Amino acid sequence: MTRSDDESRRVYATQGLIDLLLERAAAADPARENVVLDATPAGEFDADLGVDPATPVLTHFYLPAGRAVSDVFGVDLGTPAGRGRARFLTHPQGPAELTRRDDLAGVVLLAVPPWGTETLTAFDRQGRRLPLTVLDAEPPVESLPE
Incomplete structure (x- = not known):
């Protein structure tokens, strides 16, 4: 894989998240955790x-809307349409894959114990590892329209 390929696949996330x-x-x-x-x-x-x-x-x-809501409506109402193309998953007993x-x-993003950045790995949907960069940056403040 060339450096440019590696960079194009890099995943960025804020330290706060x-x-x-x-x-x-x-x-x-x-x-287990499973968060959009x-x-x-x-x-x-x-x-x-x-x-x-x-x-x-x-x-x-x-935040997950809850199993009862998705069972009734057949969709996750906690995620706005067209949003959330990434997930955070945990495997408390492993594996780290x-x-x-x-x-x-x-x-x-997959985490295994002990719960730290050293045990956090990014993957694509085919299970290939992706480079992850954690940025010490604050996202823009969002507000609801009045």
Whole structure:
């Protein structure tokens, strides 16, 4: 794989999001976590992140709406349509690889114990490892329209 191929497959996420996801994983242990993630284009950050402005940076997640809601309506109402093309999954007992039982997305962040960045890995939907860069940056503040 050439350097440009490696860079084009790189996954970016904010430190704040990663910290929060790992805290959720530790709190849920021994249960698994399965959370939909969403991104903000790098160009929308106040600071220059040093990447192309169109590069997606994982910045936030959607709380699961609950099994009862999806069972009744047949869809996850906790995720806005067209959003959430990434997931955060945990394997409290391992393995540190995607399995056939996992919900897949274009990008999957997978964590195993001990819950830290050193045991967090990014994958594509085919289970290939992707390079992950954690950025110490705050996403833009969002507000609801009045």
